[in-house]
Amino acid sequence: MPDADKRFAEEWRDAAYNCFSSGHKFCREVCPVMQVTRNESWSPTAFHANVVAMEKGELEISDVAADYVNCTGCGACELRCPNSLFTGDFYRFRTRTVDLVKAARALAVSQDVHQDAWRRWNAETDERSHEPVTEAAGQERVRDWAEGLELAIGGETILFVDCEAAFHRTSVPRAVARMLNLAGYKFGLMNEQWCCGGPAAEMGYEEQARRFARHNLDDWRASGVRRVLVLDPHDYITFTEDYPKYFGDDYDIEIVLVVELLAELVREGRLTPHIPVERSVTYHDPCRLNKRKGVWREPRELLRAIPGLTFTDVDRVTQWSYCSGGGGGLPIEKPELTARISASRIDKAAELGVDTLVSACPWSERPLSEAGRARSIDVVDLFELLATSLGVAP
Template identity: 65%
Template sequence: MTTEAEDQQREFVERWRDPAYGCFSSGHKFCRNVCPVMQVTQNENHSPTAFHANIVAMEQGALTVADVAEDYVHCTQCGACELRCPNTLMAGDFYRARTRTVDVVKAMRALAVDSGIEQPNWKRWVEATVDRKNEPVLDVPVAQENVANWADGLGLGVGGETVLFVDCEAAFYRTTLPRAVARILQKGGVDFGLMREQWCCGGPAAEMGYVARSREFAVHNVADWRGIGASRIITLDPHDYITFTEDYPKYFGVDYEFEIVHITELVAELIRDGKLSLMVPIERVATYHDPCRLNKRKGIHKSPREILRAIPGLDFRDVDHVTQWSYCSGAGGGLSIERPEITAAISQQRLDRAAALDVDLLVSACVWSERPLAAAGETRDIEVRDLMELVAESAGLEVTAVTT
């Protein structure tokens, strides 16, 4: 008789053996060069190839999930390894379907949680999120009744066909960002409202392995959207965007009927169509930090640059698209919660690369990236700002923070 844990491990191995062998048999390991965690730790156990090799070893009976669960903490789920795989580059979509490292990491973390192997900081974070319905943003009081306080004085209503979803970090900590986004949308003539009761998107819980908890948040949010007649959801955070376009469709299948739009795509369109004018010069020297989930995993890299080039006075210094693959803030995939020292080192490395361009401003389009990047920027005298805050400034919109 096998135990339930053994049955779960066997099912996991059967599900992921083909991608694992596809990676293991190639043996190239080029992905290690672009992995932000590997660049810092130099530990082979933290490499994408090791994540796949572990599954091969599990099939052979040499390892169990308990032996390897901690290895899979060391991943931001940025997706750079999948892009860098030479087999992906040479064989296109066929091999891309076989190099699914992000999905493998998420699945292994879920298996660990189901097997009773939990990382202490992730467990506390998810429990606090379940309790408050929003993530426990550091050093900020989080409560459901305060989730829309950022919108005070903006005249926003509830409901409508288009809803603005504001992630936990922006809603409670970086309130200037959602206020900037709201004022931009208002000036651009976009009719939108808010949710009746917005919960966390659930994406972070799923990334840490707590899939059942993630589904609970998804069920609530989708019911709220349907209840207020929403059909289009605007996101300002790439983490929400990827959760709504990848996790939610898996949860709801063909019954998931919503259009998900990231704010950079919409704002670029407003500028292009002449509905939003950027007239105030911003005399800064800047480069752009591609959020991993926006660029590497969803292919959105043109619209942010289109926006930056539309800002008068801005000296925008870019690097080639492929180079961006190895750039990361280190904040994703729960790494900053369980291994904050590695996140700090990755962010510092990112600022070092920005400094090499002789800039004084690093622009991001991911609010979760901005806190660790800003801390690293202080050592380099480089300011970190969100793209939408720059757009609001150049559009002549005054944006002030509110206290939650």
């Protein structure tokens, strides 16, 4: 067994045995991949069992690297695991399956074991400084979405717009910028924004992720940035979990989630939705907000503040098992599996008799929209919906 495999097994053995010994497998039923494939090799329990096998010398990472593709990083398995549910009471151990999957992918890349689509995607991201979400994605066009808005460059507070929103769903950041301007909230843009690096880290390309993170932090420092607004939950995870790991005490940037900021501005009366929006909606909890960060109240506050909406809510805990399939690099390597997961999510919305599924994550909206067309269900971003009621929709 390669030395790197041995070190990996040593690092993750306790997590593996704490999972593998319980036998309950509750995590399988909330795993979006397991829900549509029933493939035990792609289950959270298998991801831990592999570590046990590696420790015993029965497997190497090259034998199972392809299995670790089949994870969206949603975190539902961690929430459902008794290790997490009973932390401090019985097991006294927090399950970290998402981190385990990222570590296994990084181990594979370090040994030159690649997934073809992920390798191409990250090579092109490295070349463009942005993910190739559209043909137009590139450094020279990263601020095209802001044309005509006359936004400043730099300042203490800047808005970071993820690749999907900057190049594909440009109406989302335009809606956010117009609402912040309406509220009199001062912000600017980066001088030279690169991809946050989070997708590279999720696919195992950690050196590239760190390099992109270093560039962005240096840009913030040079522009006097103290606060970064993020509209995308994936960026929020990267800036609040990966960057602190990379930079330690040197990282003192405040990260503000736009959905929480807008809810605060509505509460304060600085924004008042007043134009009725006649839709029947339900809300899709983005995995990285609800499950990973516990953010579920503020999106619902905003929906309930919009006049004209008929809002049918679903218990946020029930939605631990809901996922768009749009995370963890899955749509890049296995778009057909993402499509099946999104179709399953749309089916659950259709059961409620709504005409619109509202999300607060640009990365979930492309696969959900494609699935929604087959069921005549619109997929609309929360920020666009709120901007419509405020009279500043793009």
